[in-house]
Amino acid sequence: MAVQDILYQLQSSGLYEIALPFLLVFTITFAILEKTNIFGQDKSKINAVVAIVLGLLIINQFEIVDRLNLFLPKISLFIVVAVMFLILLGVFGARVENGFSGVLLGLAAVASLVVVYWALTPYVGLDYYGPSWLESWLYDNAGTLLFLIIAGIIIWAVVSKPGSNRGGGDWFTKLGKNIDKSFGRDSN
Amino acid sequence: MVTPLGKAIEFFRDFGLFDVVLPFLLVFTIIFAILEKTRVLGTVKTKDGEIPNKNLNSMVAFVVGLLTVATANVVRTLNESLPNIVLLTVVGVSFLIMIGVFMKTEEFDFKAKHPRLYLTFIVLMFIGVIAIFLNSIYDADGNSWLEIALFFITTEWSGAAFTSIIFLIVAVLAIYWITRSTKEKKESG
Numbered sequence: 392m393a394v395q396d397i398l399y400q401l402q403s404s405g406l407y408e409i410a411l412p413f414l415l416v417f418t419i420t421f422a423i424l425e426k427t428n429i430f431g432q433d434k435s436k437i438n439a440v441v442a443i444v445l446g447l448l449i450i451n452q453f454e455i456v457d458r459l460n461l462f463l464p465k466i467s468l469f470i471v472v473a474v475m476f477l478i479l480l481g482v483f484g485a486r487v488e489n490g491f492s493g494v495l496l497g498l499a500a501v502a503s504l505v506v507v508y509w510a511l512t513p514y515v516g517l518d519y520y521g522p523s524w525l526e527s528w529l530y531d532n533a534g535t536l537l538f539l540i541i542a543g544i545i546i547w548a549v550v551s552k553p554g555s556n557r558g559g560g561d562w563f564t565k566l567g568k569n570i571d572k573s574f575g576r577d578s579n
Numbered sequence: 580m581v582t583p584l585g586k587a588i589e590f591f592r593d594f595g596l597f598d599v600v601l602p603f604l605l606v607f608t609i610i611f612a613i614l615e616k617t618r619v620l621g622t623v624k625t626k627d628g629e630i631p632n633k634n635l636n637s638m639v640a641f642v643v644g645l646l647t648v649a650t651a652n653v654v655r656t657l658n659e660s661l662p663n664i665v666l667l668t669v670v671g672v673s674f675l676i677m678i679g680v681f682m683k684t685e686e687f688d689f690k691a692k693h694p695r696l697y698l699t700f701i702v703l704m705f706i707g708v709i710a711i712f713l714n715s716i717y718d719a720d721g722n723s724w725l726e727i728a729l730f731f732i733t734t735e736w737s738g739a740a741f742t743s744i745i746f747l748i749v750a751v752l753a754i755y756w757i758t759r760s761t762k763e764k765k766e767s768g
Contacts, residue, residue, distance in 0.1 A: 405584030416665050419672055430612035437612045444605045445665050450588060451597045452662040459666060466673045473680045490683035500696065503677040507670060524733050 412456045415463075417446035458511070465510035469503070493568070602654045605661075607644035611636055652717075660715035667707050671700075 421442035430437050477487045614636035622629040690697045713725035735741045
């Protein structure tokens with residue numbers, strides 16, 4: 392039997408729509424409850440019951456399961472792209488094992504947030520801004536928002552003092568130092 | 580296409596698992612666990628020391644659970660909001676996994692290493708949870724509280740009430756920022 396046939400059989404048995412979402416939600420919820428000790432220490436039975444109930448509740452909502460099934464592959468795609476990017480950096484001598492820090496990590500966080508937003512939207516492209524009222528509001532107030540953002544960045548850059556940790560005056564300096572650090576060069 | 584597992588879910592739905600059994604189990608478990616943790620209803624002395632009064636705790640949790648499943652609106656809110664909360668959790672975990680790609684090999688302590696980002700995400704998650712629950716609570720006309728709030732915001736955007744609220748928020752934030760800066764200077768000086 393070909394692999395495709397096996398996958399088709401698994402799909403037609405409801406593995407992707409019911410079993411896998413349940414398993415994922417159960418595992419994540421149980422792990423978080425065990426880690427955070429919300430219900431006290433050594434309460435694995437209570438944690439398991441709550442995780443099972445949440446897992447069963449989610450598979451009853453087909454819309455959420457569909458969204459989850461669309462969301463996770465997109466996240467996986469980003470992770471593969473990110474790893475490929477790190478491999479490329481490694482080719483050029485970057486010390487990838489030390490990880491990013493400072494501004495570079497901030498940029499990675501912003502990129503991850505954009506990907507999360509993209510993965511959550513029902514369409515494939517980035518042409519979805521949100522509910523219709525938000526889209527119309529953004530369309531009407533785009534100029535004001537742009538002005539506020541630019542003014543905020545300018546104030547942020549002007550207010551900072553050289554050498555201090557606050558504000559954005561040293562932003563590009565910090566970025567350069569972080570890139571140097573990633574490539575194993577001492578910027579001092 | 581109805582799958583075998585899908586048929587099982589349909590059977591459980593007809594049986595009332597999602598409307599009665601699971602909400603009851605969830606409420607019972609949570610109430611019982613909190614009563615055991617906080618020992619609100621007292622303790623019992625045994626040879627091994629003081630332990631929570633399990634009989635009273637379980638009875639209270641049982642009654643609260645039954646009362647909850649008897650209220651259709653609450654069950655509907657639970658059934659609609661909890662899967663969305665779980666989706667939010669999965670999204671949060673996915674984000675941490677994505678960030679983890681760019682970090683070095685160690686336990687991810689977001690709170691200790693990036694307190695500002697941590698606070699930002701706490702606020703975002705809080706807003707998300709509030710929005711999800713508001714979206715699951717309905718008034719008599721069938722409009723969710725979130726819809727009502729958004730309608731109020733979009734129609735009263737330039738009105739006196741909304742402007743006053745924004746002014747109040749800005750004033751409070753400004754006072755907090757100024758007083759905090761002064762305090763930090765005093766501490767450092």
